Amino acid sequence: MGDPAVKEPGYADLDDAALLMRIAGGDEQALAALYDRHGPRAFSLALRILGDPETAEEVVLDVFWSIWQHAGTFMPERSRFTTWLYAMVRNRAIDALRRRRVRPPRAYEIEPESAEAAAADPTVEALAEAEELSRAIREAMAALPEAQRQVLELAYFRGWSHREIAEYLGEPLGTVKSRLHLALRKLHDWLAERGLFP
Amino acid sequence: MNAQHEVFEEELAAYALGALPPEEAAAVVAHLAGCPVCRETVARYRETATALAYAVPLRPPPPRLKARLMARVRRPQRGNWQWLGMGAALVVATLLLTLAAPLIFATRPSVAPRVIPLQGAEAAPDAEGYLILEDGQGLLVTKGLAVPPEGQVYQVWFVDPAERRVSGGTFRTLPRPYGVYTVTVPSNFPLYVRIGVTIEPEGGSPRPTGPQVLRGVLR
Numbered sequence A: 001m002g003d004p005a006v007k008e009p010g011y012a013d014l015d016d017a018a019l020l021m022r023i024a025g026g027d028e029q030a031l032a033a034l035y036d037r038h039g040p041r042a043f044s045l046a047l048r049i050l051g052d053p054e055t056a057e058e059v060v061l062d063v064f065w066s067i068w069q070h071a072g073t074f075m076p077e078r079s080r081f082t083t084w085l086y087a088m089v090r091n092r093a094i095d096a097l098r099r100r101r102v103r104p105p106r107a108y109e110i111e112p113e114s115a116e117a118a119a120a121d122p123t124v125e126a127l128a129e130a131e132e133l134s135r136a137i138r139e140a141m142a143a144l145p146e147a148q149r150q151v152l153e154l155a156y157f158r159g160w161s162h163r164e165i166a167e168y169l170g171e172p173l174g175t176v177k178s179r180l181h182l183a184l185r186k187l188h189d190w191l192a193e194r195g196l197f198p
Numbered sequence B: 001m002n003a004q005h006e007v008f009e010e011e012l013a014a015y016a017l018g019a020l021p022p023e024e025a026a027a028v029v030a031h032l033a034g035c036p037v038c039r040e041t042v043a044r045y046r047e048t049a050t051a052l053a054y055a056v057p058l059r060p061p062p063p064r065l066k067a068r069l070m071a072r073v074r075r076p077q078r079g080n081w082q083w084l085g086m087g088a089a090l091v092v093a094t095l096l097l098t099l100a101a102p103l104i105f106a107t108r109p110s111v112a113p114r115v116i117p118l119q120g121a122e123a124a125p126d127a128e129g130y131l132i133l134e135d136g137q138g139l140l141v142t143k144g145l146a147v148p149p150e151g152q153v154y155q156v157w158f159v160d161p162a163e164r165r166v167s168g169g170t171f172r173t174l175p176r177p178y179g180v181y182t183v184t185v186p187s188n189f190p191l192y193v194r195i196g197v198t199i200e201p202e203g204g205s206p207r208p209t210g211p212q213v214l215r216g217v218l219r
């Protein structure tokens, strides 16, 4: 471990909006820094949806390539960059899932993070917040009734519509709709109580 | 929050998760156009849905992923056409030819069209688009933009550095994945810094009133 990952001096201190401005100006180092910061979670999300590391790699490559090309069109004042980033990763992963008919992973449970994976993250202040959010969302998910967690995961990680979920579970559409709503609202309240929303 | 919004909240939650079929999503968009309360709720639910990305166990990506990204970045950039499926690319090519035809017949040297990427905004995060500018004429190509609700249209806006907006005209999408529309480009176009598309009542508005569906940076 005597060879720490190469860090671009200064870039790790810039927030996402500042990095995006530099990326819009064609700064490759800024893109590398943004990737170091968010690439691991983007990859993990794509992998969770697809269950296939190779397709997940293509999805993440595609998303960061889009960021390189379109960084100037992102308006930081309108929403957080991570909201946009993970929505993009999720959409493209779900597209890939539908297109390639990749079998989605079966597991619903949230597995514990490996120490190795956590240590691979760059030392950025923003990561402390990500860690906290990660812990809080796992706790919130674990606190949801199983039936609510299940519909939420089918909607978010499989990209199914409420109708598809209802069909799959053999439940009335109204039940699925209200479970989705309750689950999302509980997560929201849980995170808001912990001050994890701006 | 009144009872009507309360009833609607289930729809908003499903909408924020992308779990509504297109026709129901369109009904939500119609409501959002006139309801800041529900727009706020959707924004909160979206942020919440995003937090689910943090529930996933971290798996380190293969190191070659970053290497591939940086290698691609260092290559000279090609066109901006990656996302366009073959069908839409053909439509665009045909329209560009149509636009360029007067130039060709006038045997003037053809100026390369300028292509400005547009990104989905809050009311249509999955939509994408391109503004194609050639010889003062504008074409808007959209992808994934839902049919606007009855009585509403999309309106194009050019924004100057003082945040003043001038309309680039209105259009209605058809139930197709792609759409191509002409845009009225202001004569002093180089002064404008951004472009946006919003949902507005039929006939258009003097200034934007509805939620944004597309946006892009001009310079």
Ligand SMILES: [Zn+2]
Binding pocket: B004, B005, B008, B031, B035, B037, B038, B039
């Ligand atoms: Zn409302």
